[in-house]
Amino acid sequence: AQKVTQAQTEISVVEKEDVTLDCVYETRDTTYYLFWYKQPPSGELVFLIRRNSFDEQNEISGRYSWNFQKSTSSFNFTITASQVVDSAVYFCALSERDTGRRALTFGSGTRLQVQP
Amino acid sequence: DTAVSQTPKYLVTQMGNDKSIKCEQNLGHDTMYWYKQDSKKFLKIMFSYNNKELIINETVPNRFSPKSPDKAHLNLHINSLELGDSAVYFCASSPWLTGENYGYTFGSGTRLTVV
Numbered sequence: 001a002q003k004v005t006q007a008q009t010e011i012s013v014v015e016k017e018d019v020t021l022d023c024v025y026e027t028r029d030t031t032y033y034l035f036w037y038k039q040p041p042s043g044e045l046v047f048l049i050r051r052n053s054f055d056e057q058n059e060i061s062g063r064y065s066w067n068f069q070k071s072t073s074s075f076n077f078t079i080t081a082s083q084v085v086d087s088a089v090y091f092c093a094l095s096e097r098d099t100g101r102r103a104l105t106f107g108s109g110t111r112l113q114v115q116p
Numbered sequence: 117d118t119a120v121s122q123t124p125k126y127l128v129t130q131m132g133n134d135k136s137i138k139c140e141q142n143l144g145h146d147t148m149y150w151y152k153q154d155s156k157k158f159l160k161i162m163f164s165y166n167n168k169e170l171i172i173n174e175t176v177p178n179r180f181s182p183k184s185p186d187k188a189h190l191n192l193h194i195n196s197l198e199l200g201d202s203a204v205y206f207c208a209s210s211p212w213l214t215g216e217n218y219g220y221t222f223g224s225g226t227r228l229t230v231v
Contacts, residue, residue, distance in 0.1 A: 033218065039157075045206065045222040089157055097214050103149055103172050104208075104220055106159040 002027045004094050006107035013082050014115050021077040021110045023092030029053075031097040034068065034075045035104065040088040048090075051075060082114045119143050122207045122223035129197055130231055137192045137226045139207030145221070147171075148190035150182060151206040153225070159206070165190055166212055197230045204228070 003026040013019045025034065036048040049059060051068050059066045063080045079086055089111045093104040120141045129135050141148065149172075150162040164172035165184040179195045194201060207223040 031214075033214065035220070037222075043204065043227075044224050047219060047221075050219050091159065095220075101172065102147060102166075102210065102212065103161040103164045104151075104159075105161070109157050109159075111157075 002029070002032075002094050002096055002101075002105045004092050004105055004107035006090075006092055006110050008110045009108070010111040010113070012113045012115065015083060016081050018078060018080050019082050019112065021079075021090050021092075021112070023075045023077065023107060025073050025075065025092070025094045027094060027096055029096035029098050033095045033097070035093040035095070036066065036075075036077050037091045037093065038088045039091065039109070045091075048077075079112075082112075084114050084116055087112060087114045119221050120207055120209055120223040122205075122226050124226060125224065126227050126229075128229045128231065131197055131199060133197050134193070134195045135197060135228070136194070137205055137207075137228070139190045139192070139223055141188055141207075141209040141221070143209055143221060145209035145211050146187050147210050147212045148184065148187070149208040149210075149220075150190065150192050151208060151222075153204040153206060155203070163190075163192075194228075197228075199230050202228055202230045 005024045032053045034051045038046040065078045067076045089109045091109045092107040122139050147166045149164045153159045162176050163182040168184045181193045184190045204225045204227050206225050208220050210220045
């Protein structure tokens with residue numbers, strides 16, 4: 001069965017610090033998809049990135065970057081020069097293709113607090 | 117032009133009542149989902165429908181009954197509400213085929229409070 005682990009329950013940093021959110025996943029499927037979502041205090045789920053299992057290229061989008069390593073089953077998320085607006089709960093999630101399950105399995109989330 | 121819309125946004129009701137939450141998507145997706153987020157922020161799949169067919173039915177009390185009248189709508193009816201049903205319920209949709217546009221779009225959530 002699939003599983004996503006976010007071991008960091010809460011992280012607190014000061015503005016402008018870099019911070020990395022860890023995500024480790026388990027799946028038996030050979031084709032799967034990994035996602036990161038942001039949930040700000042307002043409560044909505046904001047899509048950040050999708051990564052396919054066959055594409056291990058790292059990705060950078062502004063201050064955000066993602067490091068996907070199949071060898072360690074990890075998909076970590078780094079925020080560079082954090083800002084107060086980055087304060088939110090961040091979820092890593094997994095979906096599988098071949099099982100036909102499709103639904104996202106979420107990690108337990110990491111609450112990031114960025115202090116001014 | 118909201119992609120996935122849920123109504124109502126807030127729902128406060130007494131124990132024992134029956135209530136419904138509605139969800140509609142205008143993205144042309146053929147798969148829809150209900151997720152429950154508890155007070156500790158855990159997000160868990162409850163149900164999934166593909167083209168009006170139930171494909172995922174997690175361990176959910178049978179007081180919860182989803183209904184999909186067409187592939188753009190997925191409603192959630194809850195009978196005999198209990199205090200433990202208090203949570204935020206998210207509707208989501210996605211294409212079934214995992215192509216370039218594969219991804220999940222979430223509604224803004226319905227905060228259900230049972231008193």
